[in-house]
Amino acid sequence: MNALRKLFTFNGGVKPATNKAESSRDPIVRLDQLPLPPQFVVPLHQSVGGIPQPLVTAGERVLKGQRIGGSDGNFSSAIHAPTSGTVIAVEPRVMAHTSGLTMLSVVIEPDGKDEWVEIQPLDWRSMDANAVRDWLRDAGVVGLGGAVFPSHMKLMAGRKTPMKTLVINGAECEPFITCDDLLMRERADKIIAGIRIMRELLGAPEVLIGIEDNKPEAIATMTAACTANADATIQTIAVPTRYPAGGAKQLIRVLTGIEVPHGQRSTDYGVQCFNVGTAYAIHEAIDLGHPLISRMVTIAGNVGQPRNYEVLFGTPMDFIVRQAGWKDDTNAFIMGGPMMGFRMPAFDVPVIKATNCIIAASPRLFAPPPPEMPCIRCGECARACPTDLQPFEMYWHSRAKNFGKVQEYNLFDCIECGCCSYVCPSHIPLVDYYRFSKTEIWARERQKNAADEARVRFEQRNERAEREKREKAEKLAARTAAARAASAAPAATTADSPTAPEAPAPTPAGDDGKKALIEAAIARAKAKKAEAAGTEGEAPVVEKPVRKVLSEEEKKALIDAALERAKTKKQAAAEKPVTEE
Amino acid sequence: MLSALLVMAGLAILIGAALGFAALKFKVEGDPLVDKIDAILPQTQCGQCGFPGCKPYATAMANGEADINCCPPGGEDGIRKLADLLGREFKPLNAENGVEKPKSVAFIDEQTCIGCTLCLQACPVDAISGAAKQMHTIIAPLCTGCELCLAPCPVDCITMKPVEETVDTWKWRYPAFQLKPVAARTAA
Numbered sequence: 012m013n014a015l016r017k018l019f020t021f022n023g024g025v026k027p028a029t030n031k032a033e034s035s036r037d038p039i040v041r042l043d044q045l046p047l048p049p050q051f052v053v054p055l056h057q058s059v060g061g062i063p064q065p066l067v068t069a070g071e072r073v074l075k076g077q078r079i080g081g082s083d084g085n086f087s088s089a090i091h092a093p094t095s096g097t098v099i100a101v102e103p104r105v106m107a108h109t110s111g112l113t114m115l116s117v118v119i120e121p122d123g124k125d126e127w128v129e130i131q132p133l134d135w136r137s138m139d140a141n142a143v144r145d146w147l148r149d150a151g152v153v154g155l156g157g158a159v160f161p162s163h164m165k166l167m168a169g170r171k172t173p174m175k176t177l178v179i180n181g182a183e184c185e186p187f188i189t190c191d192d193l194l195m196r197e198r199a200d201k202i203i204a205g206i207r208i209m210r211e212l213l214g215a216p217e218v219l220i221g222i223e224d225n226k227p228e229a230i231a232t233m234t235a236a237c238t239a240n241a242d243a244t245i246q247t248i249a250v251p252t253r254y255p256a257g258g259a260k261q262l263i264r265v266l267t268g269i270e271v272p273h274g275q276r277s278t279d280y281g282v283q284c285f286n287v288g289t290a291y292a293i294h295e296a297i298d299l300g301h302p303l304i305s306r307m308v309t310i311a312g313n314v315g316q317p318r319n320y321e322v323l324f325g326t327p328m329d330f331i332v333r334q335a336g337w338k339d340d341t342n343a344f345i346m347g348g349p350m351m352g353f354r355m356p357a358f359d360v361p362v363i364k365a366t367n368c369i370i371a372a373s374p375r376l377f378a379p380p381p382p383e384m385p386c387i388r389c390g391e392c393a394r395a396c397p398t399d400l401q402p403f404e405m406y407w408h409s410r411a412k413n414f415g416k417v418q419e420y421n422l423f424d425c426i427e428c429g430c431c432s433y434v435c436p437s438h439i440p441l442v443d444y445y446r447f448s449k450t451e452i453w454a455r456e457r458q459k460n461a462a463d464e465a466r467v468r469f470e471q472r473n474e475r476a477e478r479e480k481r482e483k484a485e486k487l488a489a490r491t492a493a494a495r496a497a498s499a500a501p502a503a504t505t506a507d508s509p510t511a512p513e514a515p516a517p518t519p520a521g522d523d524g525k526k527a528l529i530e531a532a533i534a535r536a537k538a539k540k541a542e543a544a545g546t547e548g549e550a551p552v553v554e555k556p557v558r559k560v561l562s563e564e565e566k567k568a569l570i571d572a573a574l575e576r577a578k579t580k581k582q583a584a585a586e587k588p589v590t591e592e
Numbered sequence: 593m594l595s596a597l598l599v600m601a602g603l604a605i606l607i608g609a610a611l612g613f614a615a616l617k618f619k620v621e622g623d624p625l626v627d628k629i630d631a632i633l634p635q636t637q638c639g640q641c642g643f644p645g646c647k648p649y650a651t652a653m654a655n656g657e658a659d660i661n662c663c664p665p666g667g668e669d670g671i672r673k674l675a676d677l678l679g680r681e682f683k684p685l686n687a688e689n690g691v692e693k694p695k696s697v698a699f700i701d702e703q704t705c706i707g708c709t710l711c712l713q714a715c716p717v718d719a720i721s722g723a724a725k726q727m728h729t730i731i732a733p734l735c736t737g738c739e740l741c742l743a744p745c746p747v748d749c750i751t752m753k754p755v756e757e758t759v760d761t762w763k764w765r766y767p768a769f770q771l772k773p774v775a776a777r778t779a780a
Binding site for chain 1: 630633635636645708718734746748759762
């Protein structure tokens, strides 16, 4: 069947040395074969979407699998305690991110009992699809291929097109990484169980599992698992080994021939793509009730024995690398593969949901890059680009910080696979330029939105001020009109009703009228003052003019007193730390 | 001869009428250039340019009455954009108007605040919440960092705090070749 299937190709791509043999020799080290680290640091923000809110406080005891971070809205994912123990702190700690910045984290000291919170599997077949999605959100299931996109958001068919094909990504094209390979070899049945749940949620009639043909064992076990399940709609397909065949859009292209255009999603074409690790996590979350608290991580590079480990999130990276054999000339960790990975700011940053591989780097293994030479416009990068972009043009405009032009060359279609940098004869770190441009454009967009919002608020404020002014003037006009009518009434001795205020407000009245007005106002103020002195206050509107009549000196004295009080307070606050020291 | 003149005159009248109609029909309200300039300005409404807000400054620039280098919050970047839009030469920021500072937001020391509402009245974007004799506080995400609330405060309880970078707002550094600083040679 596989042999008959027509495969498609994508343009570009490269074939770097795979370096996968060393770490795929031995089976995965299971959780129960590993000691617990002395401390877990679990960052609350591990996936795309809103930052989860902490649900625990320092000093609290938590159980394994207990939710410690609640998802912030639907486009977010929950975080769980990796083991039982005591929460030491909820504070910012250095995150597994190139920037070396901190992120609010829950620090847990394990008690060694590894006691599970009460868990129960979900009877998903008799439940509403949305309830199953909510369950996955609260179980913290995100895409484990590296993009960490909340899975429950992806498990929805497109609105216009019915779902045709579910693509399961087992290609694992990046050098050094073998965690998906080993997972498929050892836990194929569980992956298939997860795939069945996903297929049901998406309503996809066909499932294609794409695996690069340099993993014959994984292909064999997955095919065997498919036949054992006697399900002809789930097929394992070997795809040619070429980096980046494991990119979602590239794998969809190779398996189905569909090229997802710029600005559209694969669901618009009835295709959705998931990583095998995600399928496994979904099976664990639903059939066993285990939230996502661990994943397979390849430890490779400058270590004694490269191998795959099942690692709890929050484990310090150096702890797990020491299990594989630490070498002294290790100078940095790279999270992810050598093509797309990120250099970590420290050795003890925690393993997070996106950590598929930790490469211990040493000067011997990764020599410092040769100096960057000028671009000679040879076009090698354009030939290697799997998304059919023109990397040299994007580089040129990024370098000149001409961000409008970079976007015209479709910068945001770049998947940062690193093929262009790999083939560049001038050793230009092209992807770094694209990352620089992307973050810069995002920052500018944020700034622009903030400025637009500020403008709206400023205009609204001005409008409000204008309106208040107008209303005040109208009120005053009405009052003066009423007062004039009242004062004119006794003078002219007309017995007509003087209560109705006349519309024309400050008409150019004669001197007598004006004088009468002022007198009336003074009389009113006096009367009010007397009233205020005698009885308690009236309506707040009436109170204001009374205040104004208060002598200026009194007012000043009040303000001075307030100032004095504030000053002494400030001084006291400033002196306090000094005396304490 | 006469027919040619008539034809030309007729054409002129026809085209004139069409143009007149189009001018009325497609009349643009307001000055689009002012809006374009206003879109570039950072909307802090701080008045450092010498005009009472961003829009007046934009209007002055559109009329050629103001220079393009008077907006410190917009910084060098803003000047470049204005130079592009208006077809003028780039100029460095006029030091008389102030200096470019990192983005900051105001912070009220709530222990010292006496609740006088003076800052509330000064804030151009309604980013301060509070009432008379009630403690005031800055709504940080709305604050543009214009510093207009600093001066009116009678007890000096407002300070500017630079906005810290987070993992979400972090920007990848410009991948230029880094020159290593060499220690300056001593006199010996």
